[in-house]
Amino acid sequence: VAQNDEPSAVHGLRGRGVTLRPATHEDVSVLAAILNEPEVTKWWGPADPSDLEADLALADVEHFVIEVGGETAGMVQFSEETDPMYHAAGIDIALSARFQGLGHGTDAVRTLARYLLEERGHHRLTIDPAAANARAIAAYTRVGFRPVGVMRQYERGVDGEFHDGLLMEMLVDELVP
Numbered sequence: 001v002a003q004n005d006e007p008s009a010v011h012g013l014r015g016r017g018v019t020l021r022p023a024t025h026e027d028v029s030v031l032a033a034i035l036n037e038p039e040v041t042k043w044w045g046p047a048d049p050s051d052l053e054a055d056l057a058l059a060d061v062e063h064f065v066i067e068v069g070g071e072t073a074g075m076v077q078f079s080e081e082t083d084p085m086y087h088a089a090g091i092d093i094a095l096s097a098r099f100q101g102l103g104h105g106t107d108a109v110r111t112l113a114r115y116l117l118e119e120r121g122h123h124r125l126t127i128d129p130a131a132a133n134a135r136a137i138a139a140y141t142r143v144g145f146r147p148v149g150v151m152r153q154y155e156r157g158v159d160g161e162f163h164d165g166l167l168m169e170m171l172v173d174e175l176v177p
């Protein structure tokens, strides 16, 4: 009832092949297993299930399960800057290795971006892959994100070293349908 203003997110967002539905605590173990796959920790770092459980309860980040054919394929999330001067939203995504490289990441990011732009009134979205994450950069470029610049030594990797990140942004009329 409290979320009457967000009917489409509550009932799920439909992409071409993916469905995004709000994550619940029942999804934690499956999502934590995906986040701990080496193909994902390479870019996200390791995930503690209890941290994920706590994250799901946070009001400032909305987590969605990415479903493909009824199976949990990964997670996509957004956070919003609510200060009206800087109103914008940022997206993060992780797909299980067996669902990577099939277009589902592009589909999921496009679907969430459309919701944020068309239904949540955003005019600007950001996403910040590792500068070395060529697949992520290609997928986001396909959706309409454009590189802003390299954030030097932005995030610490599993190797303990800081690595560059690429800040990308998309304005409301730049979404590639």
Ligand SMILES: CC(C)(COP(=O)(O)OP(=O)(O)OC[C@H]1O[C@@H](n2cnc3c(N)ncnc32)[C@H](O)[C@@H]1OP(=O)(O)O)[C@@H](O)C(=O)NCCC(=O)NCCS
Pocket (backbone or CB within 6 Å): 039, 040, 043, 044, 074, 092, 093, 094, 095, 096, 099, 100, 101, 102, 103, 104, 105, 106, 107, 128, 129, 130, 133, 134, 135, 136, 138, 139, 142
């Ligand atoms: C990054 C991620 C979301 C991309 O989703 P995906 O479903 O695997 O990617 P898609 O199949 O939608 O698209 C990949 C694009 O990258 C291209 N690509 C694949 N490998 C590539 C590489 N090594 N170098 C450059 N481009 C590459 C593909 O050709 C495709 O582009 P195209 O559609 O123009 O042909 C997904 O792989 C993932 O979750 N990876 C693990 C975690 C991660 O990296 N998260 C992102 C953190 S910002």
